[in-house]
Structure formats: structure tokens, C-alpha cells
Amino acid sequence: MGKVIVITSGKGGVGKTTSTANLGTALAMLDKTVVIVDADVGLRNLDVVMGLESRVVYTSMDVIEKRCELSKALVKDRRVENLMLLAASQRNRKDDIRPEQMQDICEKLKEDYDFVLIDSPAGIEQGFHNAAAGADEAIIVTTPDLSAIRDADRIIGLLQNEGIEPINLVINRLSATLVRKGNMISKNDVLDILNIDLLGVIPEDTGVIASTNRGVPLVHTERSPGAEAYMRIARRMTGQRVPIPDMREDSFLDQIANWFSKKK
Amino acid sequence: MDFRSLFTRKSKSSSIATQRLQLILTQDRFEVSEDSMKKLQLELTEVLAKYFEFTMNSVSMSIKREGNSYVLMADFPYSKTNKIR
Ligand SMILES: Nc1ncnc2c1ncn2[C@@H]1O[C@H](COP(=O)(O)OP(=O)(O)O)[C@@H](O)[C@H]1O
Ligand SMILES: [Mg+2]
Numbered sequence: 001m002g003k004v005i006v007i008t009s010g011k012g013g014v015g016k017t018t019s020t021a022n023l024g025t026a027l028a029m030l031d032k033t034v035v036i037v038d039a040d041v042g043l044r045n046l047d048v049v050m051g052l053e054s055r056v057v058y059t060s061m062d063v064i065e066k067r068c069e070l071s072k073a074l075v076k077d078r079r080v081e082n083l084m085l086l087a088a089s090q091r092n093r094k095d096d097i098r099p100e101q102m103q104d105i106c107e108k109l110k111e112d113y114d115f116v117l118i119d120s121p122a123g124i125e126q127g128f129h130n131a132a133a134g135a136d137e138a139i140i141v142t143t144p145d146l147s148a149i150r151d152a153d154r155i156i157g158l159l160q161n162e163g164i165e166p167i168n169l170v171i172n173r174l175s176a177t178l179v180r181k182g183n184m185i186s187k188n189d190v191l192d193i194l195n196i197d198l199l200g201v202i203p204e205d206t207g208v209i210a211s212t213n214r215g216v217p218l219v220h221t222e223r224s225p226g227a228e229a230y231m232r233i234a235r236r237m238t239g240q241r242v243p244i245p246d247m248r249e250d251s252f253l254d255q256i257a258n259w260f261s262k263k264k
Numbered sequence: 265m266d267f268r269s270l271f272t273r274k275s276k277s278s279s280i281a282t283q284r285l286q287l288i289l290t291q292d293r294f295e296v297s298e299d300s301m302k303k304l305q306l307e308l309t310e311v312l313a314k315y316f317e318f319t320m321n322s323v324s325m326s327i328k329r330e331g332n333s334y335v336l337m338a339d340f341p342y343s344k345t346n347k348i349r
Contacts, residue, residue, distance in 0.1 A: 145281070146281050146285055146288075149285060150288055150292065153292065153329075154292065156329070165332075182276025182277065182278050182279070193286065193289065195330070
């Protein structure tokens with residue numbers, strides 16, 4: 001029996017779809033069986049990020065309305081074995097699906113796969129509730145800025161009310177240079193504020209855009225800081241103990257200040 | 265004094281963001297109006313002021329997440345030189 005993990009954030013554009021695509025791919029590369037589910041009905045793009053748009057025939061809506069078997073609706077990835085995509089309907093609206101229907105799909109998928117990752121839409125409405133309905137666990141994606149962190153906090157509260165646990169955090173688009181200059185909230189400040197467990201930190205990486213253009217998830221790229229960060233998170237998700245490396249956020253002055261305060 | 269303040273002229277935008285966020289989240293998590301929060305803060309201060317000496321604006325309140333629940337915290341600066349009345 002596998003587990004269902006919803007990847008969500010509250011705010012849009014923080015990296016939910018990018019993270020779902022890369023973590024799904026990375027887990028499959030680690031020999032896990034994986035389904036990634038696009039729950040962003042009406043605004044689907046997980047298929048595009050995966051480069052699978054031309055292979056999508058059926059969607060979760062077809063499964064719900066019994067036009068097609070669940071197993072037939074799954075699209076096989078082009079590059080990695082054991083990786084499947086369940087696309088969202090582009091013609092429907094988020095409230096055309098009920099939470100029980102999503103739950104039903106998740107229950108069935110986790111019987112056959114190790115990991116079921118749900119790419120949640122932005123917002124706290126029906127679409128979010130559908131995405132979280134069948135989830136055992138959650139990954140919150142946030143960027144280190146005020147409004148994303150505020151929305152993440154709200155979502156954490158909602159997920160806790162639904163009894164979803166654990167809820168882990170991924171901080172995306174962190175720039176060590178900006179943190180050092182004092183122009184970006186640091187990893188530790190984000191953790192201090194949200195106070196949930198950190199699963200990993202993804203640096204700002206221009207490779208993400210190029211990989212989306214090509215429809216090839218970043219984790220296929222060698223020597224990319226973003227790809228390495230996603231691989232480490234995937235290892236952690238499989239239960240391996242992988243340390244979270246420091247991104248050298250401390251400035252030279254901070255380091256001297258720390259040294260002074262230790263002396264006292 | 266903070267060693268770093270010798271070198272940095274204006275305060276960093278990240279620390280301003282962090283402070284603002286703490287305030288915003290306290291209100292989001294509290295689900296009460298700013299007015300009620302100020303009133304609570306004032307009344308708490310009045311009670312403690314019977315025993316300790318401090319100024320009203322040195323008191324701060326926040327809500328912190330601890331696992332699945334929240335902890336309401338009121339910070340009152342305390343030092344031994346504060347006379348106990
Ligand atoms: N680590 C990163 N570095 C640079 N750009 C990123 C990173 N993560 C995401 N992006 C970019 O941010 C945009 C939004 O990402 P996306 O995954 O679609 O967010 P969401 O699904 O949360 O709306 C995309 O254009 C993506 O290329
Ligand atoms: Mg998305």
C-alpha cells in the first residue's frame with residue numbers, strides 16, 4: 001500500500017507543478033512506482049511540464065464519469081519506468097468534481113503504486129479541498145516572500161483541521177545571495193515562523209525555465225543545483241537520511257558576529 | 265548593541281518582512297480584530313503592572329504553532345532590577 005501526498009501552497013506560481021513533476025520523476029528514478037495527478041481542473045499544466053501533452057487521451061473526469069477505466073487513463077512517462085500521469089480535464093470546472101470522487105481515485109491508485117503525488121491548484125476553495133481529499137500527507141511549497149508564507153500558514157491550518165499528517169515544507173526559489181544581502185527572508189526565519197518540518201530547499205535555478213520549455217523535468221539535468229535539491233528531497237521521502245546542506249546564507253559579517261557572541 | 269549595526273546603515277528589508285509577517289500571522293491565527301488584541305494586551309499589562317514595573321509598549325503578543333495546536337504568547341520584559349511591588 002502506497003501513500004498519497006498532496007503538494008499544495010495557497011498562493012499560485014510558487015512551484016507546486018514544478019515540484020510535483022520533479023519529485024515524481026525523482027522517486028521513479030529511485031525505483032519507486034509513482035503516479036502524479038493533476039488536480040488543477042480547468043488550468044491543467046502538469047502534462048505540459050512533463051512533456052506528455054500529446055499523449056493525454058483521458059482525464060480524471062473521464063474516470064469519474066465512467067467513460068474509461070482508471071488504469072487506461074494513466075499516461076506512461078516517456079523517459080522513466082514506473083512513472084504515470086493522470087491528467088486533469090481542461091474543459092471542466094473545479095466544482096464539477098466532488099471530494100469523495102477524488103478520494104476514490106486516490107484509494108485505488110495507492111493500492112498499486114508506492115507514491116501518488118497530487119498537484120494542487122492555488123487557492124483555498126473547492127479545487128484545494130478536492131486535491132487534499134484523498135491525501136494521507138502534505139507537502140507545502142512556499143517561496144521566501146511575505147505573501148507566499150502567509151498563504152502557506154493558512155493552508156497548514158486547513159490541512160491540520162482535516163487531520164492530514166505529516167505536513168512537510170519545501171522552500172523554493174531561495175537565493176543565498178539575496179539572503180546574504182538581507183533582501184530575502186532566510187530559511188531559518190521561514191522555519192521559525194511556520195514551525196513545521198523542513199523537507200528541503202530548492203535554490204533559484206534558471207534551469208527550471210529551460211526544462212519547462214523542453215518538457216523535460218529538471219531532475220534529468222546533470223550538475224543542476226535545483227535537480228540535486230529535488231533528488232535529495234526524493235531520497236528523504238523514501239526514508240533515507242539525507243542531510244539538508246547549508247546554502248551559506250550567513251554573510252561574512254554574520255559569521256564574525258556569531259563568532260563574537262560565542263566568545264561571550 | 266548588535267555588532268552588525270555598526271556596518272549596516274539601514275535596516276535590512278528581510279528583517280522588516282519577517283517582523284511584518286509575525287504581526288500579520290498573529291492576527292490571521294488569532295481571528296480577532298486588532299482592537300480586541302490591543303485591549304487584551306492592555307488588560308494583561310494592567311494585571312502584571314500590579315507586580316512588576318514596565319512600560320506598556322515593551323509588551324508583545326504572538327501566536328506560535330506547536331504541532332497541531334497554537335500557543336498564545338505574551339512577552340513581558342523582565343529584569344531583576346524591575347522592582348516587585
Ligand atoms: N526553483 C526555481 N527557480 C526558477 N524558477 C522557478 C523555480 N521553481 C519554479 N519556477 C518558475 O516559477 C513559475 C511557476 O511555477 P509552477 O510550478 O507552475 O508554480 P505553481 O504550480 O505553484 O503555480 C514557472 O514559470 C517556473 O518555471
Ligand atoms: Mg500549478
